[in-house]
Amino acid sequence: MIGNFPYLAVALLIGLGIYTLIYKRNLIKIAIGITLIENGVNLFLITLGYRKGAIAPIFTQAPEGLKMVLPTPQALTLTSIVIGVATTALILSVAMIIFKKYGTLDTDEVRRLKE
């Protein structure tokens, strides 16, 4: 029933994230773009473990005779979400310092380091 729809969603999310990184000029929007790419990759990892008609991978009081989805991608995704939290926190605090020193968040102005 689900088919290939999650993979389409992954491609859409990563494509939108890359579009935001290249064409949007506000530093906060660039941070949101990075979060979009990260969400797309996390969705990709979870979708890899899905098996048709399977239940959650918990052994306690599990019904008999049913397959379980793969638990390893869920562990990988948890690690990636935690790393994403640290990345987002750091990039937003660096953006705050830039706003305090430069007075603007436009990428065309925040380029004293050029050539």
Add this chain to the structure above:
Amino acid sequence: MNIGLLETGSGNWNAIIWLIMFIIIGISAIWIRSHGEDQYKKNTDQTKPFLSGNREISKEDSHVGASHIYWGFTEALKRYYKPMVALHTGNINDYSGWIILVMAIIFIIVGVS
């Protein structure tokens, strides 16, 4: 003299023999130079530096700054440098643009071959 001998596949290189020859040739050069004329007249034009006939204003003024040292080189290659420096904008959107562009080019090359 095998201890410092590097074989590069099409020849050999030995840094210790190079160093010994450098010292021998250097000492003989200094010895030959010490047999030259060592008299000079003080406080005449012989002690002043030659700046193509111009007067020397002061020692501090004659120090060529870093931006002016290779003026001839950068002036001759201006047609290469102007677009190249303009490409290095410093804009973060361009940095991501370059990554995606190179990824797309490599996709096409590896996909075709």
Add this chain to the structure above:
Amino acid sequence: MSSIMTHAPALVIAFPLLAAFLVPVVSRLNKKILGIFVAVVLGFTLLITLLMAVRILPGNPLIYVFGGSEAGLTLPSGYTVPIRIIFHIDSMGIFMGLITAIVSFLGAIYSIAFMDKHSGLEKYYALLLLLATGMFGMEFTGDIFNFFVFLEIASIASVALIAFRSNLSGEPAEAGFKYMVVSSISALMVLFAVGLFYGQYDVLNMATIASVMKFTQLDKIALILLVTVLAMKAGSVPMHMWTPDAYSEAPASITMILVAASQASLYALFRIIFSLYNITLNTITIGWIIIILGLLSMFIGVTMAIIQKDIKRLMAYHAVSQTGYMLLGVGVGIAVLANPIALETFGIKAMEGGIFHIMNHAMYKGLLFLTAGALFYRTGTRNLNKMGGLGNNMIYTAIFFIIGAAAIAGIPPFNGFASKLIIYESVFQFNPLLSIIAMLVSILTLASFVKVFHSAFLGPKMEQYKDVKEVPKSMLFAMGALACIIVLFGLFPDLVVKYIVHPAVMALINQSSYTAVILGGM
């Protein structure tokens, strides 16, 4: 003693990691011994790395299974694939580990005197130890998701260190922001490729993926993603523009460690091409792509460097250019990987040149950045137009600068000449034009360092620098240690190539030796 050797891979990660969390506690007790504490911890790590190198380099790789009943048990009973996180250190891994250990130890010693006027030093040292942990993990791990985790640890720590000096002006924060965006893109694309591998083969261990690899379309996509983003993290053109910003705004000791972090990404690129894929991929295409990236990096790096006014930006462009040499050497090795006659004649030599250049570059580029830091410490500026005549006062710094500049330009008898000679002669047999461009770039490198030496050190004493003294002893010690290594490697290059570089190259080329250690059921 043997139990230290069994647990050495875990100790190398555990020491800096635990010390990073102890640093705020130590700074509460006594602020002045922070630098010495960090230097002692990193010196201990250097010792353990040297012990491991003595055992691993003759050809015995070291395995460490995290959470296993014994350290070498990769396949527990009843399992046919390794299921735990495994640290797999072979000769190439310990080669990079040696570079990281030396560079982080000397960076910590240099920071004792260099950062003494800053506040908030406990955060600086904690981040430095975390950066060292991340780099060691990247180089020693045998599990591809673990590589992503350590890559992110190193990136996040280095962003905070680059933006460390942003209390006075905003440029370090801008450089930190750019580096964070660029390294987030690269880390997420690495995770996407890890997902592609896991979805097809159900294993995360690099040796196991290598043994079951069939080169499908999805594997091609994963290869292209990994090659592009890891080449970008190493600083190759045309994705190099973060390098001058990040390297110039970071404190000088951190720049030296960042150079080693970029080399660790370069190591990961080579590991993926050689040990994961080997000859299943189309070696001529990938080889020529890496050669073209190397050529562009060499030429554009050095021509942009000549026109710079800021001393550390100039040296950062040179770091881009020297990365081109490594890509050129190893790219020639990749291009002839499927051709055994050419591989014997010049392929192995080209790879030896490229990989020897990695170690030489870390040493002399580190020395040059430390001298730039010494100039900034005494004069307060990085602008070459404002400096002049400093050779009268800072004699030791001038001598170390001459040694570093002669090494990077490839002048005998220093180590740069040895590795560049090997690259020139072997690449010439592959295609003469590449070698000629490499020699041209070497001449331009010498030209730009003559410019730096003239503007900063030569000339009459300037008014405002009358009272400038020599830098403190800990900075001189760090610079002197690097200069000694440069001179020694230059005088005895054959010993280095025979005992350190050649085992690393053979470990990369023989994929079967990489997989047999894990799957042979040790």
